[in-house]
Amino acid sequence: MPDSTTTPGLVLSDATDEELLAAHVAGDEHAFAELVRRHKDRLWAVALRTCRDPDDAADAVQDALISAYRRANTFRGSAKVTTWLHRIVVNACLDRLRAKKVRKTVALPEETADAGLPDTRDPIDEHTTRLTVMGALAQLPLDQRLAVTLVDLEGWSVDEAAQILECPSGTVKSRCHRGRARLHTLLRNQPDEPGVPPPGGDQA
Amino acid sequence: MRAIDGESADFSAADEQHIRELLAAQPRPEMPADVADRITAALAAEPAFAAPDAPTGPSRLKWLGAAVAAAVVVLAGVIVIPQWRQGTTSTAETAPSAPTTSSQREGTTADPAAVGTDAFTAADCGNRPLAYDTGTRYQQAALTTQAKALVPQECGGETTADAQVAATAAAPMPAEAAERNLKCIVRVARSPQIIVIDSGSYEGTPAVVAVVGPPQRALAVNCTARPVEVLMDVTLP
Numbered sequence: 357m358p359d360s361t362t363t364p365g366l367v368l369s370d371a372t373d374e375e376l377l378a379a380h381v382a383g384d385e386h387a388f389a390e391l392v393r394r395h396k397d398r399l400w401a402v403a404l405r406t407c408r409d410p411d412d413a414a415d416a417v418q419d420a421l422i423s424a425y426r427r428a429n430t431f432r433g434s435a436k437v438t439t440w441l442h443r444i445v446v447n448a449c450l451d452r453l454r455a456k457k458v459r460k461t462v463a464l465p466e467e468t469a470d471a472g473l474p475d476t477r478d479p480i481d482e483h484t485t486r487l488t489v490m491g492a493l494a495q496l497p498l499d500q501r502l503a504v505t506l507v508d509l510e511g512w513s514v515d516e517a518a519q520i521l522e523c524p525s526g527t528v529k530s531r532c533h534r535g536r537a538r539l540h541t542l543l544r545n546q547p548d549e550p551g552v553p554p555p556g557g558d559q560a
Numbered sequence: 561m562r563a564i565d566g567e568s569a570d571f572s573a574a575d576e577q578h579i580r581e582l583l584a585a586q587p588r589p590e591m592p593a594d595v596a597d598r599i600t601a602a603l604a605a606e607p608a609f610a611a612p613d614a615p616t617g618p619s620r621l622k623w624l625g626a627a628v629a630a631a632v633v634v635l636a637g638v639i640v641i642p643q644w645r646q647g648t649t650s651t652a653e654t655a656p657s658a659p660t661t662s663s664q665r666e667g668t669t670a671d672p673a674a675v676g677t678d679a680f681t682a683a684d685c686g687n688r689p690l691a692y693d694t695g696t697r698y699q700q701a702a703l704t705t706q707a708k709a710l711v712p713q714e715c716g717g718e719t720t721a722d723a724q725v726a727a728t729a730a731a732p733m734p735a736e737a738a739e740r741n742l743k744c745i746v747r748v749a750r751s752p753q754i755i756v757i758d759s760g761s762y763e764g765t766p767a768v769v770a771v772v773g774p775p776q777r778a779l780a781v782n783c784t785a786r787p788v789e790v791l792m793d794v795t796l797p
Binding site: 380381383385388389392396397398399400401404410414417418421422423425426428429447448450451454455489490493504508509510511533536537539540541543 | 571575576578579580582583584586588589590591592595596598599600602603606608609610746747748787788789790793
């Protein structure tokens with residue numbers, strides 16, 4: 357029997373994202389949780405690749421989802437709900453990265469390396485350090501890393517990524533191109549990385 | 561010869577397509593279970609959603625309302641406070657908060673006793689932020705002391721109800737500025753709960769000083785900078 361906190365007639369698993377958000381605004385206490393369940397992995401992936409640190413990514417996603425929960429009534433419907441959620445997450449990540457910079461923490465090498473990713477600044481022998489694709493991605497400037505993450509890793513269209521990043525589509529295209537070019541350069545120096553075929557070359 | 565900015569001059573369309581395919585083949589990391597649980601718990605702790613103009617239901621930031629309502633509230637505060645100070649109610653029981661658009665406050669001008677219904681309580685800590693515009697010059701060496709002085713006693717601080725009333729009357733933060741500054745603080749604070757904000761300066765830079773938590777932290781934020789700049793972030797004892 358549905359309780360007073362659910363929307364009569366609304367099957368959460370069948371509802372569209374827009375219906376879920378509307379139900380949440382109307383007071384349904386389960387609708388937002390369903391939205392989170394659907395999109396948490398995508399949001400997490402974007403946050404992790406942007407922040408390059410799992411703790412920061414977790415904080416950013418939490419802050420973003422709480423913010424979205426509280427101001428759900430500000431969603432105007434001009435973009436998809438997922439676009440709106442991703443925008444909030446990206447902004448939370450950017451805020452976190454800026455705050456870290458301002459706090460002027462002195463970062464030790466082990467504090468800046470992403471969890472599970474190789475430290476590419478091996479002072480002993482940089483030539484033998486192998487970059488994974490994700491390690492190379494982490495080396496990109498933030499704007500390129502974000503654009504490549506959204507378009508190439510997460511499959512957003514350029515226009516959708518532009519909505520998330522709140523910049524022109526041309527800017528997203530340009531950042532993607534420069535990011536891919538830089539990745540090509542980074543990965544080209546590591547021809548023997550298992551599972552990473554040489555850029556532009558056929559596998560033997 | 562390499563192009564500038566680390567890009568290769570021989571980056572062909574085929575190379576670019578190969579990179580795109582490589583990226584598309586990367587597995588998406590799943591959100592760790594502990595992170596998912598933590599977020600679920602944080603959302604479950606939120607009160608049921610209520611739009612700012614909803615007549616019933618919990619409202620965390622009652623003062624995010626229209627400028628007209630805020631003006632009524634400020635006016636109500638000016639009229640109410642002298643009556644309150646005249647001892648019509650116990651200071652321990654009544655502690656009017658900073659300017660809000662609470663419908664309760666609108667009704668207090670004619671009924672001093674009703675002020676008690678709007679008393680700032682421990683449950684308000686983090687749920688109903690106080691906002692001042694004192695112009696205080698916050699200093700790095702004294703920030704923890706200065707910030708603690710802003711926090712109401714109900715939240716473990718040092719501000720008495722009388723002091724809250726005095727600050728509210730003397731230096732209320734206009735509603736539009738309050739909304740703007742709250743949004744600024746929410747974006748940079750790693751805590752969803754804001755106890756109090758005050759507009760002033762930090763080490764000579766215009767800043768909003770906020771106390772957030774728990775655990776309670778004091779932040780000095782230049783909300784007028786682009787991007788917003790966190791000048792200091794310190795845990796309070």
